[in-house]
Amino acid sequence: MSRPLNFRQIEAFRAVMQTGTTTAAAAMLHTTQPSVSRLLAQIQNATQLKLFDIHKGRLRPTHEARQLFDTVQRHFLGLDRIEQSVAVMRKSGTGSLRVGCTPALGLSVMPKVVHAFSLLHPEVHVNLQTVSAHPLREGLLYGLYDVALTTSVINDPQIEAVSLHRANAVCVVHPAHPLAGRAGLHVRDLKDQVLLTLNADDEIHQQFLGTLQQHRIEAAATVETTYSVTICMMAAQGTGIGIVNPYVASVFARDLKVLPLLPRCPVEVSMAFSPQSAPSAIAEEFARLLKVYFHEFPRPAVQKAQPAQKTQMTQRASRLKD
Missing domain, CATH: 3.40.190.10 (Periplasmic binding protein-like II)
Structure with missing residues:
Protein backbone atom coordinates (compact mmCIF):
# COMPACT_ATOMS: atom_id res chain seq x y z
CA MET A 1 0.00 0.00 0.00
CA SER A 2 1.32 3.48 -0.92
CA ARG A 3 2.01 6.07 1.78
CA PRO A 4 1.28 9.82 1.80
CA LEU A 5 4.05 12.03 0.43
CA ASN A 6 5.46 14.91 2.42
CA PHE A 7 6.49 18.29 1.07
CA ARG A 8 10.26 17.69 1.32
CA GLN A 9 9.98 14.56 -0.82
CA ILE A 10 7.92 16.35 -3.46
CA GLU A 11 10.30 19.33 -3.43
CA ALA A 12 13.32 17.04 -3.94
CA PHE A 13 11.59 15.18 -6.78
CA ARG A 14 10.72 18.48 -8.50
CA ALA A 15 14.27 19.81 -8.15
CA VAL A 16 15.73 16.64 -9.71
CA MET A 17 13.26 16.83 -12.60
CA GLN A 18 14.18 20.47 -13.20
CA THR A 19 17.96 20.14 -12.93
CA GLY A 20 18.56 16.57 -14.14
CA THR A 21 20.95 15.51 -11.35
CA THR A 22 20.81 15.00 -7.61
CA THR A 23 23.91 17.20 -7.17
CA ALA A 24 22.32 20.16 -8.95
CA ALA A 25 19.06 19.54 -7.10
CA ALA A 26 20.92 19.60 -3.78
CA ALA A 27 22.48 22.97 -4.67
CA MET A 28 19.07 24.32 -5.65
CA LEU A 29 17.55 23.23 -2.34
CA HIS A 30 20.60 24.24 -0.26
CA THR A 31 21.09 20.71 1.04
CA THR A 32 23.38 17.72 0.36
CA GLN A 33 23.38 15.22 -2.49
CA PRO A 34 22.89 12.22 -0.15
CA SER A 35 19.87 13.94 1.38
CA VAL A 36 18.26 14.36 -2.07
CA SER A 37 19.02 10.74 -2.99
CA ARG A 38 17.45 9.59 0.27
CA LEU A 39 14.31 11.64 -0.40
CA LEU A 40 14.05 10.19 -3.93
CA ALA A 41 14.24 6.67 -2.53
CA GLN A 42 11.53 7.55 0.00
CA ILE A 43 9.18 8.93 -2.65
CA GLN A 44 9.62 5.84 -4.84
CA ASN A 45 8.94 3.56 -1.87
CA ALA A 46 5.93 5.64 -0.80
CA THR A 47 4.36 5.70 -4.27
CA GLN A 48 5.46 2.16 -5.19
CA LEU A 49 6.36 3.57 -8.60
CA LYS A 50 9.61 3.41 -10.52
CA LEU A 51 10.39 7.07 -11.14
CA PHE A 52 14.04 6.93 -12.31
CA ASP A 53 16.57 4.56 -13.74
CA ILE A 54 20.29 4.95 -14.35
CA HIS A 55 21.29 5.39 -18.00
CA LYS A 56 24.96 5.90 -18.84
CA GLY A 57 25.63 7.03 -15.31
CA ARG A 58 22.79 9.59 -15.23
CA LEU A 59 19.32 9.61 -13.76
CA ARG A 60 16.61 9.15 -16.36
CA PRO A 61 12.96 9.88 -15.47
CA THR A 62 10.33 7.30 -16.37
CA HIS A 63 6.97 8.00 -17.99
CA GLU A 64 5.37 7.86 -14.53
CA ALA A 65 7.85 10.44 -13.28
CA ARG A 66 6.93 12.83 -16.08
CA GLN A 67 3.21 12.44 -15.32
CA LEU A 68 3.85 13.04 -11.65
CA PHE A 69 6.01 16.05 -12.47
CA ASP A 70 3.15 17.65 -14.46
CA THR A 71 0.89 17.34 -11.41
CA VAL A 72 3.59 18.69 -9.09
CA GLN A 73 4.23 21.67 -11.38
CA ARG A 74 0.57 22.68 -11.32
CA HIS A 75 0.69 22.52 -7.53
CA PHE A 76 3.81 24.71 -7.32
CA LEU A 77 2.43 27.21 -9.83
CA GLY A 78 -0.54 27.56 -7.50
CA LEU A 79 1.82 28.15 -4.60
CA ASP A 80 3.66 30.79 -6.63
CA ARG A 81 0.38 32.61 -7.27
CA ILE A 82 -0.44 32.45 -3.58
CA GLU A 83 2.97 33.92 -2.70
CA GLN A 84 2.48 36.71 -5.27
CA SER A 85 -0.94 37.53 -3.82
CA VAL A 86 0.50 37.60 -0.31
CA ALA A 87 3.27 39.94 -1.47
CA VAL A 88 0.73 42.32 -3.01
CA MET A 89 -1.43 42.28 0.11
CA ARG A 90 1.63 42.76 2.34
CA LYS A 91 2.50 45.87 0.35
CA SER A 92 -0.93 47.42 -0.10
CA GLY A 93 -3.51 45.43 1.81
CA THR A 94 -6.36 44.28 -0.40
CA GLY A 95 -5.41 46.81 -3.09
CA SER A 96 -8.51 48.91 -2.42
CA LEU A 97 -9.94 50.97 0.41
CA ARG A 98 -13.64 51.83 0.76
CA VAL A 99 -14.30 54.89 2.89
CA GLY A 100 -17.65 56.35 3.91
CA CYS A 101 -18.26 59.68 5.63
CA THR A 102 -20.83 62.39 6.14
CA PRO A 103 -20.76 65.21 3.53
CA ALA A 104 -19.26 67.90 5.78
CA LEU A 105 -16.31 65.66 6.67
CA GLY A 106 -15.98 64.63 3.03
CA LEU A 107 -15.41 68.27 2.15
CA SER A 108 -13.25 69.29 5.09
CA VAL A 109 -11.30 66.32 6.46
CA MET A 110 -11.06 63.70 3.75
CA PRO A 111 -9.22 65.63 1.00
CA LYS A 112 -6.13 66.11 3.18
CA VAL A 113 -6.21 62.60 4.65
CA VAL A 114 -6.74 60.89 1.29
CA HIS A 115 -3.88 62.93 -0.17
CA ALA A 116 -1.55 61.88 2.64
CA PHE A 117 -2.64 58.26 2.23
CA SER A 118 -2.04 58.36 -1.54
CA LEU A 119 1.56 59.40 -0.92
CA LEU A 120 2.03 56.20 1.06
CA HIS A 121 0.06 53.93 -1.27
CA PRO A 122 -0.31 55.42 -4.76
CA GLU A 123 -1.22 51.96 -6.08
CA VAL A 124 -4.24 51.53 -3.79
CA HIS A 125 -7.67 52.31 -5.23
CA VAL A 126 -9.63 54.52 -2.83
CA ASN A 127 -13.41 54.68 -3.05
CA LEU A 128 -14.75 57.61 -1.00
CA GLN A 129 -18.51 57.96 -0.59
CA THR A 130 -20.23 60.85 1.20
CA VAL A 131 -23.63 59.85 2.58
CA SER A 132 -25.93 60.76 5.44
CA ALA A 133 -25.80 59.06 8.83
CA HIS A 134 -28.37 56.31 8.21
CA PRO A 135 -26.90 55.01 4.90
CA LEU A 136 -23.46 55.22 6.53
CA ARG A 137 -24.55 52.91 9.35
CA GLU A 138 -26.22 50.52 6.91
CA GLY A 139 -23.11 50.51 4.72
CA LEU A 140 -20.94 49.52 7.67
CA LEU A 141 -23.32 46.72 8.65
CA TYR A 142 -23.39 45.31 5.14
CA GLY A 143 -19.63 45.62 4.63
CA LEU A 144 -19.84 48.34 1.97
CA TYR A 145 -17.24 50.48 3.77
CA ASP A 146 -13.95 49.43 5.36
CA VAL A 147 -13.89 52.52 7.56
CA ALA A 148 -16.38 55.32 8.20
CA LEU A 149 -16.25 58.80 9.72
CA THR A 150 -19.21 60.75 11.07
CA THR A 151 -20.31 63.53 13.41
CA SER A 152 -23.55 61.65 14.13
CA VAL A 153 -24.04 59.05 16.83
CA ILE A 154 -23.94 55.48 15.49
CA ASN A 155 -26.55 53.60 17.47
CA ASP A 156 -25.96 49.95 16.73
CA PRO A 157 -24.64 47.23 19.05
CA GLN A 158 -22.71 45.60 16.19
CA ILE A 159 -20.67 48.70 15.41
CA GLU A 160 -17.89 49.81 17.73
CA ALA A 161 -17.33 53.51 17.13
CA VAL A 162 -14.36 55.35 18.65
CA SER A 163 -14.16 59.08 19.28
CA LEU A 164 -11.44 60.85 17.27
CA HIS A 165 -12.12 64.48 18.14
CA ARG A 166 -14.39 66.70 20.24
CA ALA A 167 -15.10 70.31 19.42
CA ASN A 168 -18.00 72.79 19.46
CA ALA A 169 -20.28 74.25 16.82
CA CYS A 265 -22.86 73.06 21.36
CA PRO A 266 -20.67 69.91 21.37
CA VAL A 267 -19.63 68.17 18.17
CA GLU A 268 -17.91 64.79 18.19
CA VAL A 269 -16.25 62.96 15.30
CA SER A 270 -16.45 59.17 15.50
CA MET A 271 -14.74 56.49 13.43
CA ALA A 272 -15.83 52.89 12.92
CA PHE A 273 -14.66 49.85 10.98
CA SER A 274 -17.02 47.44 9.30
CA PRO A 275 -18.05 44.70 11.76
CA GLN A 276 -18.17 42.15 8.93
CA SER A 277 -14.42 41.50 8.97
CA ALA A 278 -11.22 42.48 10.76
CA PRO A 279 -9.78 45.76 9.42
CA SER A 280 -7.09 45.42 6.77
CA ALA A 281 -3.61 46.87 7.23
CA ILE A 282 -4.39 49.76 4.86
CA ALA A 283 -7.66 50.52 6.68
CA GLU A 284 -5.75 50.70 9.95
CA GLU A 285 -3.13 52.95 8.36
CA PHE A 286 -5.87 55.24 7.02
CA ALA A 287 -7.29 55.36 10.55
CA ARG A 288 -3.87 56.40 11.90
CA LEU A 289 -3.74 59.27 9.40
CA LEU A 290 -7.20 60.39 10.51
CA LYS A 291 -5.91 60.51 14.07
CA VAL A 292 -2.93 62.59 12.93
CA TYR A 293 -5.27 65.03 11.19
CA PHE A 294 -7.44 65.58 14.25
CA HIS A 295 -4.40 65.80 16.51
CA GLU A 296 -3.26 68.77 14.42
CA PHE A 297 -6.72 70.39 14.18
CA PRO A 298 -7.41 73.31 14.23
CA ARG A 299 -4.85 74.88 11.93
CA PRO A 300 -4.31 78.63 11.45
CA ALA A 301 -7.33 80.09 9.69
CA VAL A 302 -5.31 82.08 7.17
CA GLN A 303 -2.21 80.56 5.67
CA LYS A 304 -0.98 81.04 2.12
CA ALA A 305 -0.27 77.79 0.33
CA GLN A 306 3.40 77.27 -0.51
CA PRO A 307 3.72 74.76 -3.39
CA ALA A 308 7.32 73.96 -2.56
CA GLN A 309 6.52 73.10 1.06
CA LYS A 310 4.78 70.06 2.41
CA THR A 311 1.83 70.26 4.79
CA GLN A 312 2.16 68.69 8.21
CA MET A 313 -0.07 65.83 7.06
CA THR A 314 2.15 65.23 4.03
CA GLN A 315 5.30 65.33 6.15
CA ARG A 316 3.72 62.85 8.55
CA ALA A 317 2.77 60.61 5.64
CA SER A 318 6.30 60.75 4.27
CA ARG A 319 7.76 59.75 7.65
CA LEU A 320 5.38 56.79 7.84
CA LYS A 321 6.34 55.73 4.31
CA ASP A 322 10.06 55.86 5.11
Whole structure:
Protein backbone atom coordinates (compact mmCIF):
# COMPACT_ATOMS: atom_id res chain seq x y z
CA MET A 1 0.00 0.00 0.00
CA SER A 2 1.32 3.48 -0.92
CA ARG A 3 2.01 6.07 1.78
CA PRO A 4 1.28 9.82 1.80
CA LEU A 5 4.05 12.03 0.43
CA ASN A 6 5.46 14.91 2.42
CA PHE A 7 6.49 18.29 1.07
CA ARG A 8 10.26 17.69 1.32
CA GLN A 9 9.98 14.56 -0.82
CA ILE A 10 7.92 16.35 -3.46
CA GLU A 11 10.30 19.33 -3.43
CA ALA A 12 13.32 17.04 -3.94
CA PHE A 13 11.59 15.18 -6.78
CA ARG A 14 10.72 18.48 -8.50
CA ALA A 15 14.27 19.81 -8.15
CA VAL A 16 15.73 16.64 -9.71
CA MET A 17 13.26 16.83 -12.60
CA GLN A 18 14.18 20.47 -13.20
CA THR A 19 17.96 20.14 -12.93
CA GLY A 20 18.56 16.57 -14.14
CA THR A 21 20.95 15.51 -11.35
CA THR A 22 20.81 15.00 -7.61
CA THR A 23 23.91 17.20 -7.17
CA ALA A 24 22.32 20.16 -8.95
CA ALA A 25 19.06 19.54 -7.10
CA ALA A 26 20.92 19.60 -3.78
CA ALA A 27 22.48 22.97 -4.67
CA MET A 28 19.07 24.32 -5.65
CA LEU A 29 17.55 23.23 -2.34
CA HIS A 30 20.60 24.24 -0.26
CA THR A 31 21.09 20.71 1.04
CA THR A 32 23.38 17.72 0.36
CA GLN A 33 23.38 15.22 -2.49
CA PRO A 34 22.89 12.22 -0.15
CA SER A 35 19.87 13.94 1.38
CA VAL A 36 18.26 14.36 -2.07
CA SER A 37 19.02 10.74 -2.99
CA ARG A 38 17.45 9.59 0.27
CA LEU A 39 14.31 11.64 -0.40
CA LEU A 40 14.05 10.19 -3.93
CA ALA A 41 14.24 6.67 -2.53
CA GLN A 42 11.53 7.55 0.00
CA ILE A 43 9.18 8.93 -2.65
CA GLN A 44 9.62 5.84 -4.84
CA ASN A 45 8.94 3.56 -1.87
CA ALA A 46 5.93 5.64 -0.80
CA THR A 47 4.36 5.70 -4.27
CA GLN A 48 5.46 2.16 -5.19
CA LEU A 49 6.36 3.57 -8.60
CA LYS A 50 9.61 3.41 -10.52
CA LEU A 51 10.39 7.07 -11.14
CA PHE A 52 14.04 6.93 -12.31
CA ASP A 53 16.57 4.56 -13.74
CA ILE A 54 20.29 4.95 -14.35
CA HIS A 55 21.29 5.39 -18.00
CA LYS A 56 24.96 5.90 -18.84
CA GLY A 57 25.63 7.03 -15.31
CA ARG A 58 22.79 9.59 -15.23
CA LEU A 59 19.32 9.61 -13.76
CA ARG A 60 16.61 9.15 -16.36
CA PRO A 61 12.96 9.88 -15.47
CA THR A 62 10.33 7.30 -16.37
CA HIS A 63 6.97 8.00 -17.99
CA GLU A 64 5.37 7.86 -14.53
CA ALA A 65 7.85 10.44 -13.28
CA ARG A 66 6.93 12.83 -16.08
CA GLN A 67 3.21 12.44 -15.32
CA LEU A 68 3.85 13.04 -11.65
CA PHE A 69 6.01 16.05 -12.47
CA ASP A 70 3.15 17.65 -14.46
CA THR A 71 0.89 17.34 -11.41
CA VAL A 72 3.59 18.69 -9.09
CA GLN A 73 4.23 21.67 -11.38
CA ARG A 74 0.57 22.68 -11.32
CA HIS A 75 0.69 22.52 -7.53
CA PHE A 76 3.81 24.71 -7.32
CA LEU A 77 2.43 27.21 -9.83
CA GLY A 78 -0.54 27.56 -7.50
CA LEU A 79 1.82 28.15 -4.60
CA ASP A 80 3.66 30.79 -6.63
CA ARG A 81 0.38 32.61 -7.27
CA ILE A 82 -0.44 32.45 -3.58
CA GLU A 83 2.97 33.92 -2.70
CA GLN A 84 2.48 36.71 -5.27
CA SER A 85 -0.94 37.53 -3.82
CA VAL A 86 0.50 37.60 -0.31
CA ALA A 87 3.27 39.94 -1.47
CA VAL A 88 0.73 42.32 -3.01
CA MET A 89 -1.43 42.28 0.11
CA ARG A 90 1.63 42.76 2.34
CA LYS A 91 2.50 45.87 0.35
CA SER A 92 -0.93 47.42 -0.10
CA GLY A 93 -3.51 45.43 1.81
CA THR A 94 -6.36 44.28 -0.40
CA GLY A 95 -5.41 46.81 -3.09
CA SER A 96 -8.51 48.91 -2.42
CA LEU A 97 -9.94 50.97 0.41
CA ARG A 98 -13.64 51.83 0.76
CA VAL A 99 -14.30 54.89 2.89
CA GLY A 100 -17.65 56.35 3.91
CA CYS A 101 -18.26 59.68 5.63
CA THR A 102 -20.83 62.39 6.14
CA PRO A 103 -20.76 65.21 3.53
CA ALA A 104 -19.26 67.90 5.78
CA LEU A 105 -16.31 65.66 6.67
CA GLY A 106 -15.98 64.63 3.03
CA LEU A 107 -15.41 68.27 2.15
CA SER A 108 -13.25 69.29 5.09
CA VAL A 109 -11.30 66.32 6.46
CA MET A 110 -11.06 63.70 3.75
CA PRO A 111 -9.22 65.63 1.00
CA LYS A 112 -6.13 66.11 3.18
CA VAL A 113 -6.21 62.60 4.65
CA VAL A 114 -6.74 60.89 1.29
CA HIS A 115 -3.88 62.93 -0.17
CA ALA A 116 -1.55 61.88 2.64
CA PHE A 117 -2.64 58.26 2.23
CA SER A 118 -2.04 58.36 -1.54
CA LEU A 119 1.56 59.40 -0.92
CA LEU A 120 2.03 56.20 1.06
CA HIS A 121 0.06 53.93 -1.27
CA PRO A 122 -0.31 55.42 -4.76
CA GLU A 123 -1.22 51.96 -6.08
CA VAL A 124 -4.24 51.53 -3.79
CA HIS A 125 -7.67 52.31 -5.23
CA VAL A 126 -9.63 54.52 -2.83
CA ASN A 127 -13.41 54.68 -3.05
CA LEU A 128 -14.75 57.61 -1.00
CA GLN A 129 -18.51 57.96 -0.59
CA THR A 130 -20.23 60.85 1.20
CA VAL A 131 -23.63 59.85 2.58
CA SER A 132 -25.93 60.76 5.44
CA ALA A 133 -25.80 59.06 8.83
CA HIS A 134 -28.37 56.31 8.21
CA PRO A 135 -26.90 55.01 4.90
CA LEU A 136 -23.46 55.22 6.53
CA ARG A 137 -24.55 52.91 9.35
CA GLU A 138 -26.22 50.52 6.91
CA GLY A 139 -23.11 50.51 4.72
CA LEU A 140 -20.94 49.52 7.67
CA LEU A 141 -23.32 46.72 8.65
CA TYR A 142 -23.39 45.31 5.14
CA GLY A 143 -19.63 45.62 4.63
CA LEU A 144 -19.84 48.34 1.97
CA TYR A 145 -17.24 50.48 3.77
CA ASP A 146 -13.95 49.43 5.36
CA VAL A 147 -13.89 52.52 7.56
CA ALA A 148 -16.38 55.32 8.20
CA LEU A 149 -16.25 58.80 9.72
CA THR A 150 -19.21 60.75 11.07
CA THR A 151 -20.31 63.53 13.41
CA SER A 152 -23.55 61.65 14.13
CA VAL A 153 -24.04 59.05 16.83
CA ILE A 154 -23.94 55.48 15.49
CA ASN A 155 -26.55 53.60 17.47
CA ASP A 156 -25.96 49.95 16.73
CA PRO A 157 -24.64 47.23 19.05
CA GLN A 158 -22.71 45.60 16.19
CA ILE A 159 -20.67 48.70 15.41
CA GLU A 160 -17.89 49.81 17.73
CA ALA A 161 -17.33 53.51 17.13
CA VAL A 162 -14.36 55.35 18.65
CA SER A 163 -14.16 59.08 19.28
CA LEU A 164 -11.44 60.85 17.27
CA HIS A 165 -12.12 64.48 18.14
CA ARG A 166 -14.39 66.70 20.24
CA ALA A 167 -15.10 70.31 19.42
CA ASN A 168 -18.00 72.79 19.46
CA ALA A 169 -20.28 74.25 16.82
CA VAL A 170 -19.37 77.70 15.51
CA CYS A 171 -21.06 80.66 13.90
CA VAL A 172 -20.08 81.71 10.37
CA VAL A 173 -20.86 85.22 9.11
CA HIS A 174 -19.92 87.51 6.25
CA PRO A 175 -16.94 89.74 7.22
CA ALA A 176 -19.16 92.82 6.75
CA HIS A 177 -21.88 91.54 9.07
CA PRO A 178 -22.50 93.85 12.07
CA LEU A 179 -21.55 91.04 14.48
CA ALA A 180 -18.43 89.93 12.58
CA GLY A 181 -16.10 91.93 14.81
CA ARG A 182 -17.08 90.07 17.95
CA ALA A 183 -14.65 87.60 19.57
CA GLY A 184 -17.56 85.18 19.89
CA LEU A 185 -21.35 85.09 19.89
CA HIS A 186 -23.74 84.15 22.65
CA VAL A 187 -27.18 82.91 21.65
CA ARG A 188 -28.54 86.17 23.09
CA ASP A 189 -26.69 87.98 20.28
CA LEU A 190 -28.75 86.00 17.75
CA LYS A 191 -32.03 87.58 18.70
CA ASP A 192 -33.82 89.02 15.65
CA GLN A 193 -31.08 87.73 13.34
CA VAL A 194 -31.54 85.60 10.21
CA LEU A 195 -30.23 82.15 11.16
CA LEU A 196 -28.94 79.56 8.71
CA THR A 197 -29.39 76.09 10.17
CA LEU A 198 -29.35 72.42 9.30
CA ASN A 199 -32.54 70.37 9.06
CA ALA A 200 -34.54 69.60 12.18
CA ASP A 201 -33.31 65.99 12.39
CA ASP A 202 -29.64 67.04 12.60
CA GLU A 203 -28.03 66.66 16.04
CA ILE A 204 -26.30 70.07 15.95
CA HIS A 205 -29.58 71.73 15.03
CA GLN A 206 -31.42 69.94 17.83
CA GLN A 207 -28.86 71.08 20.42
CA PHE A 208 -28.87 74.63 19.06
CA LEU A 209 -32.67 74.78 19.01
CA GLY A 210 -32.78 73.60 22.63
CA THR A 211 -30.34 76.37 23.62
CA LEU A 212 -32.44 79.01 21.83
CA GLN A 213 -35.56 77.83 23.61
CA GLN A 214 -33.79 77.74 26.96
CA HIS A 215 -32.78 81.40 26.55
CA ARG A 216 -36.11 82.35 24.93
CA ILE A 217 -34.42 83.65 21.82
CA GLU A 218 -36.44 84.17 18.64
CA ALA A 219 -34.81 84.68 15.27
CA ALA A 220 -36.06 87.15 12.70
CA ALA A 221 -36.17 84.30 10.21
CA THR A 222 -34.66 80.86 9.68
CA VAL A 223 -33.24 79.32 6.52
CA GLU A 224 -33.05 75.57 6.90
CA THR A 225 -30.99 73.33 4.59
CA THR A 226 -29.44 69.86 4.36
CA TYR A 227 -25.73 70.60 4.04
CA SER A 228 -23.29 72.64 6.11
CA VAL A 229 -21.57 73.69 2.88
CA THR A 230 -24.78 75.38 1.72
CA ILE A 231 -24.97 77.25 5.02
CA CYS A 232 -21.42 78.54 4.57
CA MET A 233 -22.10 79.60 0.98
CA MET A 234 -25.25 81.49 2.05
CA ALA A 235 -23.34 83.14 4.89
CA ALA A 236 -20.72 84.22 2.35
CA GLN A 237 -23.52 85.95 0.44
CA GLY A 238 -24.51 87.82 3.59
CA THR A 239 -27.81 85.98 3.98
CA GLY A 240 -27.46 85.48 7.72
CA ILE A 241 -25.58 83.79 10.55
CA GLY A 242 -24.82 80.11 10.02
CA ILE A 243 -24.43 77.44 12.70
CA VAL A 244 -22.07 74.63 11.56
CA ASN A 245 -19.39 72.26 12.81
CA PRO A 246 -15.86 73.73 12.99
CA TYR A 247 -14.45 71.29 10.39
CA VAL A 248 -16.48 72.55 7.46
CA ALA A 249 -16.13 76.12 8.77
CA SER A 250 -12.34 75.81 8.49
CA VAL A 251 -12.68 75.31 4.72
CA PHE A 252 -14.36 78.72 4.39
CA ALA A 253 -12.21 80.55 6.95
CA ARG A 254 -10.73 82.88 4.30
CA ASP A 255 -14.14 84.09 3.13
CA LEU A 256 -16.06 84.10 6.40
CA LYS A 257 -15.64 85.10 10.00
CA VAL A 258 -15.71 82.00 12.16
CA LEU A 259 -16.84 82.82 15.70
CA PRO A 260 -17.19 80.58 18.78
CA LEU A 261 -20.78 80.00 19.91
CA LEU A 262 -21.89 80.13 23.56
CA PRO A 263 -23.27 78.23 25.33
CA ARG A 264 -21.24 75.47 23.76
CA CYS A 265 -22.86 73.06 21.36
CA PRO A 266 -20.67 69.91 21.37
CA VAL A 267 -19.63 68.17 18.17
CA GLU A 268 -17.91 64.79 18.19
CA VAL A 269 -16.25 62.96 15.30
CA SER A 270 -16.45 59.17 15.50
CA MET A 271 -14.74 56.49 13.43
CA ALA A 272 -15.83 52.89 12.92
CA PHE A 273 -14.66 49.85 10.98
CA SER A 274 -17.02 47.44 9.30
CA PRO A 275 -18.05 44.70 11.76
CA GLN A 276 -18.17 42.15 8.93
CA SER A 277 -14.42 41.50 8.97
CA ALA A 278 -11.22 42.48 10.76
CA PRO A 279 -9.78 45.76 9.42
CA SER A 280 -7.09 45.42 6.77
CA ALA A 281 -3.61 46.87 7.23
CA ILE A 282 -4.39 49.76 4.86
CA ALA A 283 -7.66 50.52 6.68
CA GLU A 284 -5.75 50.70 9.95
CA GLU A 285 -3.13 52.95 8.36
CA PHE A 286 -5.87 55.24 7.02
CA ALA A 287 -7.29 55.36 10.55
CA ARG A 288 -3.87 56.40 11.90
CA LEU A 289 -3.74 59.27 9.40
CA LEU A 290 -7.20 60.39 10.51
CA LYS A 291 -5.91 60.51 14.07
CA VAL A 292 -2.93 62.59 12.93
CA TYR A 293 -5.27 65.03 11.19
CA PHE A 294 -7.44 65.58 14.25
CA HIS A 295 -4.40 65.80 16.51
CA GLU A 296 -3.26 68.77 14.42
CA PHE A 297 -6.72 70.39 14.18
CA PRO A 298 -7.41 73.31 14.23
CA ARG A 299 -4.85 74.88 11.93
CA PRO A 300 -4.31 78.63 11.45
CA ALA A 301 -7.33 80.09 9.69
CA VAL A 302 -5.31 82.08 7.17
CA GLN A 303 -2.21 80.56 5.67
CA LYS A 304 -0.98 81.04 2.12
CA ALA A 305 -0.27 77.79 0.33
CA GLN A 306 3.40 77.27 -0.51
CA PRO A 307 3.72 74.76 -3.39
CA ALA A 308 7.32 73.96 -2.56
CA GLN A 309 6.52 73.10 1.06
CA LYS A 310 4.78 70.06 2.41
CA THR A 311 1.83 70.26 4.79
CA GLN A 312 2.16 68.69 8.21
CA MET A 313 -0.07 65.83 7.06
CA THR A 314 2.15 65.23 4.03
CA GLN A 315 5.30 65.33 6.15
CA ARG A 316 3.72 62.85 8.55
CA ALA A 317 2.77 60.61 5.64
CA SER A 318 6.30 60.75 4.27
CA ARG A 319 7.76 59.75 7.65
CA LEU A 320 5.38 56.79 7.84
CA LYS A 321 6.34 55.73 4.31
CA ASP A 322 10.06 55.86 5.11
